[in-house]
Each structure stands twice: as C-alpha cells, then as structure tokens.
Amino acid sequence: MDVLAMILVEPFARMAANPAFFVQVIWEGFVSGVLYALIALGFVLIFKASGVFNFAQGIMVVFAALTLVGLHEAGVPAWVAVALAVGVMYLLAVGIERVVLRPLVNQPDIILLMATIGLTRVLVGFGELLFGGEPKIMIANELGIPSGVWRIPLFDRVVIIKLIDLTAAIVAIAMVAGLGFFFSKTRIGRALRAVADDHQAALSVGISLEQIWVIVWFAAGIVALVTGIMWGARSDVSFALEIIALKALPVLILGGFTSIPGAIVGGLIIGIGEKVGEIYWGRLIGGGIESWLAYMIALVFLLFRPQGLFGEKIIERV
Amino acid sequence: MLYREAGQFKTTYAEDMAVFPIRQDRIGIAVILLVAYVGVPLFASSFALTSVLIPMLVLTLAAIGLNILTGYAGLISLGTGAFMGVGAYACFKLTTAFPEVNVLVWILASGFFAAAVGVVFGLPSLRIKGLYLAVATLAAQFFLQWCFVRIGWLTNYSSSGSIEAARRELFGIQITGPGASDVARYLCVLTLLVFLTWIASNIVHGRIGRKWMMVRDMDIAAELMGVRLLPTKLLAFAVSSYFCGVAGAMLLFFHYGSMESIAFNIDLSFQILFMIIIGGLGSLIGSYFGAAFIAALPIVIKFAPQLVGLELHSAHVDQATVMIVGALIIFFLIVEPHGLARLWQIGKQKLRVWPFPY
Numbered sequence: 001m002d003v004l005a006m007i008l009v010e011p012f013a014r015m016a017a018n019p020a021f022f023v024q025v026i027w028e029g030f031v032s033g034v035l036y037a038l039i040a041l042g043f044v045l046i047f048k049a050s051g052v053f054n055f056a057q058g059i060m061v062v063f064a065a066l067t068l069v070g071l072h073e074a075g076v077p078a079w080v081a082v083a084l085a086v087g088v089m090y091l092l093a094v095g096i097e098r099v100v101l102r103p104l105v106n107q108p109d110i111i112l113l114m115a116t117i118g119l120t121r122v123l124v125g126f127g128e129l130l131f132g133g134e135p136k137i138m139i140a141n142e143l144g145i146p147s148g149v150w151r152i153p154l155f156d157r158v159v160i161i162k163l164i165d166l167t168a169a170i171v172a173i174a175m176v177a178g179l180g181f182f183f184s185k186t187r188i189g190r191a192l193r194a195v196a197d198d199h200q201a202a203l204s205v206g207i208s209l210e211q212i213w214v215i216v217w218f219a220a221g222i223v224a225l226v227t228g229i230m231w232g233a234r235s236d237v238s239f240a241l242e243i244i245a246l247k248a249l250p251v252l253i254l255g256g257f258t259s260i261p262g263a264i265v266g267g268l269i270i271g272i273g274e275k276v277g278e279i280y281w282g283r284l285i286g287g288g289i290e291s292w293l294a295y296m297i298a299l300v301f302l303l304f305r306p307q308g309l310f311g312e313k314i315i316e317r318v
Numbered sequence: 319m320l321y322r323e324a325g326q327f328k329t330t331y332a333e334d335m336a337v338f339p340i341r342q343d344r345i346g347i348a349v350i351l352l353v354a355y356v357g358v359p360l361f362a363s364s365f366a367l368t369s370v371l372i373p374m375l376v377l378t379l380a381a382i383g384l385n386i387l388t389g390y391a392g393l394i395s396l397g398t399g400a401f402m403g404v405g406a407y408a409c410f411k412l413t414t415a416f417p418e419v420n421v422l423v424w425i426l427a428s429g430f431f432a433a434a435v436g437v438v439f440g441l442p443s444l445r446i447k448g449l450y451l452a453v454a455t456l457a458a459q460f461f462l463q464w465c466f467v468r469i470g471w472l473t474n475y476s477s478s479g480s481i482e483a484a485r486r487e488l489f490g491i492q493i494t495g496p497g498a499s500d501v502a503r504y505l506c507v508l509t510l511l512v513f514l515t516w517i518a519s520n521i522v523h524g525r526i527g528r529k530w531m532m533v534r535d536m537d538i539a540a541e542l543m544g545v546r547l548l549p550t551k552l553l554a555f556a557v558s559s560y561f562c563g564v565a566g567a568m569l570l571f572f573h574y575g576s577m578e579s580i581a582f583n584i585d586l587s588f589q590i591l592f593m594i595i596i597g598g599l600g601s602l603i604g605s606y607f608g609a610a611f612i613a614a615l616p617i618v619i620k621f622a623p624q625l626v627g628l629e630l631h632s633a634h635v636d637q638a639t640v641m642i643v644g645a646l647i648i649f650f651l652i653v654e655p656h657g658l659a660r661l662w663q664i665g666k667q668k669l670r671v672w673p674f675p676y
Contacts, residue, residue: 003603030570036534054447099648100648100652103652104652106652107655108652109448109449110392110394110448111651111655113394113449113452114591114647114651115647115648115651115652117588117647118592118595118643118645118646118647118648118651119592119644119645120644121640121641121643121644121649122641122645123638123644124640124641124643124644125637125638125641125642125644126637126641128633128637128640129634129638129641133461133633231652243584246456246584249452249453249456250453252453253450253453257449285467285468286468287465287468287672288464288467288468291460291463291464292457292460292461292463292464295453295454295456295457295460295461296457296461297388298457299442299453299454299455299457302442302445302446302450302453302454303445304443304446306446306450
C-alpha cells in the first residue's frame with residue numbers, strides 16, 4: 001500500500017501543495033515541448049513531401065545554428081549572417097537532392113533512412129571540422145531576442161517566465177501557421193502534397209520532383225535554423241543537441257508522421273509529460289528518467305494507436 | 319582456372335544445399351582458419367592483436383547479431399549497444415556471483431539475458447514496423463543505459479560505476495582480467511566467434527532463416543502463407559540480442575577489461591549498424607567485411623597521411639573518420655546496396671568463369 005500511495009497519491013499531494021511550482025513545471029515542459037515540436041516539424045515536412053524519414057534533421061539544426069554563430073564570429077553582422085545561413089541551408093538542400101536523393105529514387109524506406117543516417121555523420125564530421133567541437137554561445141542579443149524574465153505572482157508565490165521561452169513559443173506558433181497556410185493555399189504547397197500522395201502520378205501531371213525536393217529540404221533547413229536559434233538561445237550551441245533532437249522521434253510517433261498539428265500536439269504532450277514525470281515521479285525510481293520517458297510514452301502509445309494521433313491509417317495490401 | 323568446379327558432382331540434396339558446395343571454398347575456409355589460429359598468434363604484434371583484431375572480431379559478432387535482425391528479418395534496430403550492455407552486465411554479475419564456473423560458460427549464458435530483454439522490447443514489433451520500430455528500439459537504448467547507471471546492484475555498488483573483468487583461467491592459462499596474454503584472449507575470441515558464426519549460419523540457412531526472409535520481404539504475404547508473425551519476429555529479436563549480448567560480454571572480458579555504461583551508448587549502436595550496411599545486409603560474410611572495414615578505417619586514416627609525410631591533428635583524424643564513414647554509407651547505398659559482400663560474390667563469380675566474361 002505504501003508503494004501505491006507513493007506512486008498514486010503523494011505526487012498529486014505535492015502538486016496541490018505548491019500549485020505555483022506546478023505551473024512553473026508545466027511552463028518549462030511546454031517550452032521544451034515547443035522546441036521538440038519544431039524539430040519534429042522539419043521531419044514532417046520532408047516525410048510529407050518525399051516519404052523520406054530524415055534522420056539528419058537534428059544535425060541540420062546544429063549545423064544551421066553553428067553556421068550562423070560561426071559567420072558572426074568571423075565578423076559578419078548578425079542579420080547578414082542569418083541571410084547567409086539561409087543561403088547555406090539552400091545550398092545544403094540542393095546538394096542533398098543531387099548527391100543523395102536523386103540516385104536513391106524508388107528505394108525502400110529503410111535504405112533512405114540509412115542514407116540520412118550517413119548524411120548525419122557527414123554533417124557531424126564536416127561541422128566539427130569547420131567550427132570545432134566546443135559549444136558556442138548563440139548571438140541572441142544581436143538578433144534582438146529579449147533576455148529578461150517575467151515574474152508572475154500566483155498563489156502567493158512567483159512563476160518565472162523567461163522572455164526567450166515566450167519568444168520561442170510565439171515564433172513556433174507563427175511558423176506552424178505559416179507552414180499550414182503554405183501547404184494548403186499555395187501552388188507549391190499543393191504540389192508538395194501531390195508528390196507526397198503519389199510520386200509517379202505527380203510526375204505525370206508535370207510536377208518536377210527534383211524541384212519539389214529541393215524546396216522541401218530548404219524549408220526544413222529554414223525550420224532547422226529557427227529551431228537552432230531558439231534552442232541555442234536557451235542553452236549553448238553544441239553537438240550535444242543532436243542527441244536531444246532524437247526526442248523528436250517519439251513526438252512524431254505520438255502525432256503521426258504526416259501531420260503538422262500532430263507534431264505540435266505530440267511535442268507538447270512529450271515535453272510536459274516528461275517534465276512532470278521527472279519532477280513528480282522521477283525521484284521514486286532514482287531520477288534522470290527524462291532520458292527515456294518520452295520513448296516509453298511513445299512505445300506504450302504505439303501499442304494502442306500505431307498510426308499516431310493525427311496520422312493516416314496505414315492500410316497494407318499484398 | 320583457380321576456381322574450376324568441373325567434376326564436382328552433387329549426388330544428394332544435402333550436398334546440393336551445403337553452405338560451401340564448391341571444394342575450393344572449403345579449402346579456402348580451412349586455410350583462413352589455419353592462418354587465424356596458427357599464423358596470426360605466431361606473427362601478429364601485440365598492437366595488432368589488442369587494438370585491431372580483438373575488437374574487430376568482437377564487433378563482428380555484434381554485427382552478425384544485428385544482421386540477423388535487420389538484414390534477415392528486416393526489423394531495424396538502433397538499440398544494439400544497449401543489448402550488448404545487457405550481456406556485459408549479466409556476465410559481470412554471473413562471474414562475481416558464481417566464480418567457480420568457467421567464464422566461457424557465463425559469457426555464452428549472458429547472451430540469454432540479452433535475449434530475454436530483446437524479446438521484451440521486440441513485443442511491439444507485431445503492430446509496428448520500419449521507422450516506428452526504430453523508435454521502440456531507441457526506447458530500449460535509453461532505458462537500458464539509464465538502468466546501467468542508476469541500478470547500483472548491477473555494478474555491485476562500485477563507486478566508479480564501472481564493471482571489471484575478473485581474472486579467470488581456462489586449462490590453467492589465464493584468459494580474462496588484467497594480465498591475461500594477448501594471444502590467449504585472441505584465441506578465446508576467435509573460437510567463440512567461429513562457433514557462434516557456425517550456429518548463426520545454420521539458423522539462417524534453415525527453416526527459421528527462410529521464415530525471417532519471408533517476413534522481411536513482405537510480412538503480410540508471409541502471414542497469408544502460414545508464417546506466424548509474432549513468434550518469428552520475436553525469435554529474430556531473441557537470437558539477434560543473444561549474439562549482441564555475447565559480443566557485449568566479450569567486449570568487456572576480452573577487450574576493455576573494465577567498462578562504464580557510457581561505452582554502450584547510441585554511438586556503438588550506430589557503429590554496428592554502419593558495419594552491416596557497408597558489409598552487406600542479410601549476409602554473414604558481410605558482417606565480417608563490415609566490421610573489418612569500420613575497425614580498420616580509423617587506423618588507416620590515422621597512419622596513411624604519415625606515410626606520405628603529412629601530420630594530421632588527432633581531432634582532425636576523428637572528424638575525417640566520421641565524415642568518411644558517413645560518405646561511404648551513402649556511397650554504398652547508392653552504388654551497391656548489398657555492400658562489400660556483394661562485391662565479394664561478384665569477384666568469386668568472375669573467378670569461376672575466368673578467363674571468359676560469362
């Protein structure tokens with residue numbers, strides 16, 4: 001009974017005893033959830049338009065942020081560096097399309113996944129060679145990202161909200177809205193969806209596959225750059241982010257591989273669930289459960305709904 | 319001319335289905351085994367044995383394990399490193415709990431613990447596959463790694479959190495722990511590897527292996543033809559994790575001697591995955607080629623520039639290795655998706671018909 005009480009009663013008692021702290025935990029979870037969702041968004045974009053599961057999205061985030069910081073260190077003004085970083089992401093998209101994707105058209109999913117794992121290694125090695133392995137500080141001030149905090153009095157205590165986190169949330173929401181508009185209302189967006197549905201049919205009505213792929217990888221690169229800026233502003237820019245980026249995988253599974261709202265909802269569930277689980281239940285089994293809780297949530301969820309919350313039902317035929 | 323098989327008639331089904339149906343192949347294998355057992359211990363330097371051959375052979379076993387799962391059964395796994403860790407920790411606990419039993423027995427037994435864990439994490443594979451399954455195995459990777467750090471019982475509450483190989487003997491010769499000779503450790507690794515490769519070869523060439531390949535090629539069709547998916551997939555997880563677990567135990571006892579949980583991280587999983595991609599998915603010999611390639615590559619990159627008079631910074635060597643491995647993976651996937659094993663097969667075919675092109 002003691003054990004049950006420890007698991008089922010005591011954490012909730014602690015939540016009720018200090019609601020301000022609980023709100024703080026939820027907020028922290030919300031922000032990290034937003035950042036997971038941003039990475040997941042990059043995955044979804046590429047998966048939707050080409051069926052490629054882009055394992056390299058995490059390293060693209062690191063690479064984009066490093067390029068930005070590296071350019072700034074070399075003396076380029078902040079906003080010019082952003083423009084140049086966008087240019088670099090475009091070149092990367094073109095390069096990936098030429099070198100990796102074009103020769104691998106019509107290969108099974110697993111081969112494409114492994115190709116992106118190989119791409120990850122290339123970018124890791126290349127990034128370290130260019131920028132060195134040590135963590136760098138994101139140029140948040142130069143880009144005008146506010147750095148103060150808000151103290152909100154709540155239940156006789158104070159909830160601290162960092163303006164960086166607030167900015168990240170707002171930017172993420174704006175980005176999702178923008179992408180949603182892009183996919184449903186513009187000509188290119190519709191072409192992207194056509195390609196996602198059926199490569200060959202899209203080709204036969206005159207949609208250029210190569211062009212679409214470049215566009216979609218470029219879009220994912222821009223998402224990566226924004227994610228890198230936001231994430232880098234909260235902590236340093238380093239290759240350790242690559243492992244954190246793997247958190248986007250359970251997010252995708254919760255949300256469904258092809259759904260942009262799914263990426264957001266999944267991100268929030270994982271982010272908040274992980275923080276709440278760590279703070280209130282983690283210490284029962286020794287702490288540090290943040291490293292795997294997200295995957296376990298996803299695993300359990302998969303058993304009940306393999307296609308995710310908003311994913312398309314997987315229908316298979318022989 | 320080397321490889322003429324004229325006059326070698328097969329008169330029974332068993333001969334026709336043999337793994338090495340051609341006499342030259344059998345002679346070749348015998349020569350390779352002879353060199354490995356006699357030539358290498360006599361002539362190889364200590365550096366070659368401890369830093370190249372032993373890790374290479376151990377990783378070959380892990381690659382065979384992953385190849386069974388990914389190459390034969392088509393289930394992608396990113397949790398190999400953690401399953402190897404289960405083997406290493408199980409073996410450590412077993413040898414400290416029952417020191418009187420021979421360590422080789424425990425190394426082979428520790429694989430069963432990894433197999434059990436593998437089956438648990440393989441359970442979702444009935445409902446999910448492909449990329450989704452990769453996430454399920456990532457759950458195994460991070461959860462098990464956390465267990466290695468947080469559960470003190472696994473390391474016998476050692477303050478450093480590391481596990482150590484105890485001194486153990488076989489036929490009066492010390493084979494594990496500090497002070498074991500390189501040759502003794504090498505011969506143990508080699509013997510275990512040959513034995514387990516033989517077992518793996520029998521499994522994948524038999525009824526079970528056929529079922530795995532059916533599931534890999536099209537699982538729904540396989541199900542319609544009467545293959546029960548869940549037992550087949552779980553068996554793949556069990557056998558694969560068994561091999562990985564034994565490899566993990568060998569890595570601890572014959573290579574490092576002392577390990578921390580960080581050694582079984584996701585990088586190890588990726589390294590083994592790269593081995594089977596470059597070596598060849600769904601091929602045992604490919605596991606050997608891939609492991610040899612990935613194990614030798616850093617050494618080649620390290621020493622090749624010195625031969626032509628260039629001095630490279632060691633950090634640059636690591637970065638270059640990472641990049642080259644990545645580029646090679648993409649290259650192989652594009653040019654030869656079946657890896658080095660396929661090149662080997664083509665080479666052999668050419669030798670069979672030489673000097674004619676076909």
